[in-house]
Amino acid sequence: MGMKVNESTIYETALARGVSRRDFLKMCTALTAAMGLEFSQTEKVVKALETKKRVPVIWMEMQACTGCSLSFTRSYNPSTQSVVLDMISVEYSEVLTAAAGHQTEKSLQDVLESYKGEYVLVVEGSIPENAEYLTVGGKSAKQILEEVAKDAMAILAFGSCSSFGGVAAARPNPTNAVGVKDIIKNKPLINVPGCPPIADVMTGVIAHIVTFGTLPELDTQLRPMAFYRHKLHDKCNRRAYFDAGLFVESFDDQGAKNGYCLYKMGCKGPSTFTSCAEMKWNGGTSYPIQAGFPCIGCTEDSFWDFGPFYTKRAAIPGTQVTMNPELVGGITAGVLAAGLVGHAGITAIQNKKDKEKKEVSN
Numbered sequence: 001m002g003m004k005v006n007e008s009t010i011y012e013t014a015l016a017r018g019v020s021r022r023d024f025l026k027m028c029t030a031l032t033a034a035m036g037l038e039f040s041q042t043e044k045v046v047k048a049l050e051t052k053k054r055v056p057v058i059w060m061e062m063q064a065c066t067g068c069s070l071s072f073t074r075s076y077n078p079s080t081q082s083v084v085l086d087m088i089s090v091e092y093s094e095v096l097t098a099a100a101g102h103q104t105e106k107s108l109q110d111v112l113e114s115y116k117g118e119y120v121l122v123v124e125g126s127i128p129e130n131a132e133y134l135t136v137g138g139k140s141a142k143q144i145l146e147e148v149a150k151d152a153m154a155i156l157a158f159g160s161c162s163s164f165g166g167v168a169a170a171r172p173n174p175t176n177a178v179g180v181k182d183i184i185k186n187k188p189l190i191n192v193p194g195c196p197p198i199a200d201v202m203t204g205v206i207a208h209i210v211t212f213g214t215l216p217e218l219d220t221q222l223r224p225m226a227f228y229r230h231k232l233h234d235k236c237n238r239r240a241y242f243d244a245g246l247f248v249e250s251f252d253d254q255g256a257k258n259g260y261c262l263y264k265m266g267c268k269g270p271s272t273f274t275s276c277a278e279m280k281w282n283g284g285t286s287y288p289i290q291a292g293f294p295c296i297g298c299t300e301d302s303f304w305d306f307g308p309f310y311t312k313r314a315a316i317p318g319t320q321v322t323m324n325p326e327l328v329g330g331i332t333a334g335v336l337a338a339g340l341v342g343h344a345g346i347t348a349i350q351n352k353k354d355k356e357k358k359e360v361s362n
Contacts, residue, residue, distance in 0.1 A: 010210070011050040014086045024049075027082055031211065034204040036226030048211040054086070055210050056119040058111060059093040060148060062141050063134060063168045063177055064125025068159040069095055071196035075203040076283040083203045087210045091115065105137050112151060120209060121152040126161040126168045127183055128175035145183060154188040154209060155180060158202055160298055163191035163222075170304035181222060188215050191222040195298035198279055201227045221301060223273070232269040232295050235277035238262065251292070262289060266310040268297030 008016070014024050028049060032042045059069075075083065090096065091111040097104055111119070123145065131140035139147075149155055157180045160166040168177035181189055192205055205224055208216045217225040233239065241247070242261040249255055249264060263270070272295055276287040289295055294310070297303045 007053065009049075009051060009053055010087055013054060017086070019086070027086075031204075031207045034200060035208045035211070035216070036204075045211050049087075052210065052213070054089045055153075055206075056091045056111070056115040057088045057122060057206075058091060058108070058119050058148060058152075059095070059122040059124070060145070061094045062123060062125030062127050062145070062162065063166075063175065064159070064161055066095060066124070067196040068124045068194075068202070071194075071199045072158070072202050073199070074282060075199035079203075083206055088120075088206060091119065108148070112148065116151045118153055119151075120206070121149055121155045122158055123155060123162040123180050124158050126165045126175075126177035126179065128168070128177050130174070130176045133175040142183060145180065149180075149184045149187055152187055154190065154215060155184060156202075156205060156209075157181070157189065157191045157193075159197060160193040160195045160303060163193040164301040164303075166195065167304050169302070189222055190215055190218065190224060192227075193221075193223065193299040194274070195296075195303075197299075198227075198275065198281060200279055201275065219273070223299070227275045227279075228273045228299065230273065230275070230278070232272045232274050232277055232289070235275075236269055237277065237290055256292060259292075262292075262294040264312055265294045266296075266308070266312055267294035268300075268303075268306060269295040272297040272300055274299040 011024060014027070019027075025046065028046045029039075029042050031049075032039065032045050035045075037045075091114075092108050094104070097107065099107055127141045127145055128134050129142060131142065134141040136144060157163045161168060161177075162180050164179045165173070165177045165182075166179075168175055169179075179191070181191065190205055192202055194201070201224075204227065205216065208214075208224070208226075219225055219228055221228075233242070236242075238259060238261045241259070242263055246258075246260045247255060247264040248260045248262050251265065261267070267289065269289065274295075276295070277289070280287045280290070296309045297306050300306070
């Protein structure tokens with residue numbers, strides 16, 4: 001750490017590690033898909049990785065449990081190994097550093113000087129504006145963030161804590177915790193919320209920056225649209241049961257065994273933007289709702305104050321209000337019955353007209 005060493009291109013670095021051309025192209029194809037791009041864009045990704053150097057990364061810990069770092073290591077598409085060894089160069093990490101005390105502080109300053117304007121800053125954890133809750137080397141967390149963010153090329157807020165304040169910002173918020181966006185106003189910033197975020201989403205965002213040198217398209221909360229464009233409810237494997245008014249009433253009832261909708265159990269899927277249902281977790285194995293647990297809305301601002309987690313609070317899709325889910329089944333059944341009666345009435349009238357027409361023609 002501290003000296004400029006990542007002068008090789010991403011492709012050259014991969015070859016030096018023994019990666020074949022075939023495997024490199026497979027990695028590029030996986031990256032294209034991970035970034036939400038069409039297959040036709042693969043050639044553009046290949047060219048970018050053949051010519052671009054690895055991006056230096058500074059990974060800072062604030063008020064965090066390090067769960068986002070742990071999730072990051074579980075990425076499959078692209079793999080964490082491909083990202084960390086081939087695409088980026090982690091120049092500073094408080095979790096991984098072997099140094100301590102003054103040596104660590106000097107290491108950070110060396111990296112800031114060597115890669116001025118070139119590095120991507122990853123922030124994990126909320127920032128307490130009440131300085132006494134987090135001070136390192138005589139500097140408050142806010143001071144440290146402002147110093148490290150000053151010459152960053154871009155900032156990635158990994159997790160709901162660094163994006164929106166997370167659990168530390170929940171009422172009554174004694175540390176006065178905030179997200180990066182509340183402090184840094186003059187730098188390109190991407191929020192990647194989740195508690196923790198999906199590993200493949202984190203690596204996918206890094207891959208986009210490395211490949212194109214720009215930020216991906218973002219929504220109003222600065223989340224990458226490629227991964228946060230749909231509500232979980234829209235892609236949920238239990239959506240059909242919601243539409244049919246079939247809900248789990250308790251975690252051990254027959255509805256739970258049948259895989260009915262978890263809305264009555266407090267599921268926040270109808271108001272949560274995430275790609276859990278599409279990408280899933282642990283290499284596409286499953287996600288909370290599929291495993292029988294309601295969504296707690298962890299990718300949304302102030303989600304810790306959405307609770308209680310098992311109380312129905314989510315809005316009905318297409319509206320700005322929260323409907324009592326007990327009524328959904330009745331309304332669905334009533335609309336269906338009205339439709340059947342209406343259809344039967346129209347059919348009877350048409351049959352009568354056809355009969356009268358036939359009699360006149362005779």
